[in-house]
Amino acid sequence: MDESTTMVDQEGIRDGFAGQRMLVIPRSTAEKALRHPVTGKLLVTDAGYFPHAARHGRSRPRGASQHILLVCTDGEGWCRSEGAEFTVSRGGVVLLPADRPHAYGAAKADPWTLWWFHFTGADAADLVRTAHSAAGGRVTHLRDPAPLASLVSQVIDALESGLTTSSLTRASGAAWHAIAQVIATGRRNPGPTLNPLERAVDHLRATTPHRTSVTALASMVGLSASQLTALFRDHLGVSPLQFQVNLRMTRARELLDGSDLPIAAVAREAGFDDPMYFSRQFTRVHGMTPSAYRNRPIGT
Known part of the structure; x- marks a missing residue:
């Protein structure tokens, strides 16, 4: 081509x-x-x-x-x-x-x-x-x-x-x-x-679990990477990269709750290439492993 x-x-x-x-x-x-x-x-x-x-x-x-x-x-x-x-x-x-x-x-x-x-x-x-x-x-x-x-x-x-x-x-x-x-x-x-922050968030929600670099995301909405990072921190309390991690974690919880996929498959579907890294990150965020989260008592 x-x-x-x-x-x-x-x-x-x-x-x-x-x-x-x-x-x-x-x-x-x-x-x-x-x-x-x-x-x-x-x-x-x-x-x-x-x-x-x-x-x-x-x-x-x-x-x-x-x-x-x-x-x-x-x-x-x-x-x-x-x-x-x-x-x-x-x-x-x-x-x-x-x-x-x-x-x-x-x-x-x-x-x-x-x-x-x-x-x-x-x-x-x-x-x-x-x-x-x-x-x-x-x-x-x-x-x-x-x-x-x-x-x-x-x-x-x-x-x-x-x-x-x-x-x-x-x-x-x-x-x-x-x-x-x-x-x-x-x-x-x-x-x-929408304002630049709203446009950036819309893109990240639409493309989860794919990762978008801060530079590419900033270019979409007409800001520098530092300006966009400041907006995320000021209004959402996290960096653009951490916001993407949070979105992927949300996707992982949905899969753990609503599917019988193996943990490694949940990791891939949520955008994590390494299941062990996914498990460590999930445990850090939720205080329990993905398996423990899936097997937790209903209502907790």
Whole structure:
């Protein structure tokens, strides 16, 4: 896929950004997924997150073989498509159709933070055309890009979980939701938005048990990592990382109470790779082991 090749900016500098995430599914996997009744309609082939992507740029004189969605959550960049060039700043969403010449890149003074994915499938072109019609062009302006960035993050999470039919289907669902959100926004002014802390909490609740770095979470809501950490501590009494641990512990209690899964499976479902570490953390928080919690008398 296109993003699997090394990206080079206009001055020949290789891309690579501290904290970045990028997934590219193998071509053979994509070809098989396109024959599936669900992922054949909308398939994500590449996805990523580039924070403060200084000197980032792509130029495709013949276009890309997939459609591309770009979401800017901070800084500024530019895009050129169909003979027009426009600025993309925080809240800018660009949908580039497949096989059409285009170029884009980060501004030098204040480089953008970008969430993106490439997609194809039987319904992909219709979704792109509908989004362009709703927005009146290639770019949609969102007052609050955090919910859309959250959906792109969910696409990345799904692909990171393994290239199974289930994970590719989850990625397709999140991508469809993201594009539908762009279509629904159109040219209308969005309604009242949540504050940055509320948006961050919403994302963490929606993506439990997946972990989101403080840097990535802060970029979604337009804050620095230190500003977001201060908000969490001032209003919730915990750091963003501890808040995520608490959410995973809540999920673990739900599974211990409502399922017969082995403790190791509960740990995995709650987002803990190491069952022993999970058991220690659970005991520290609850004062009893997971097994003791499951076997406690009813009503306690």
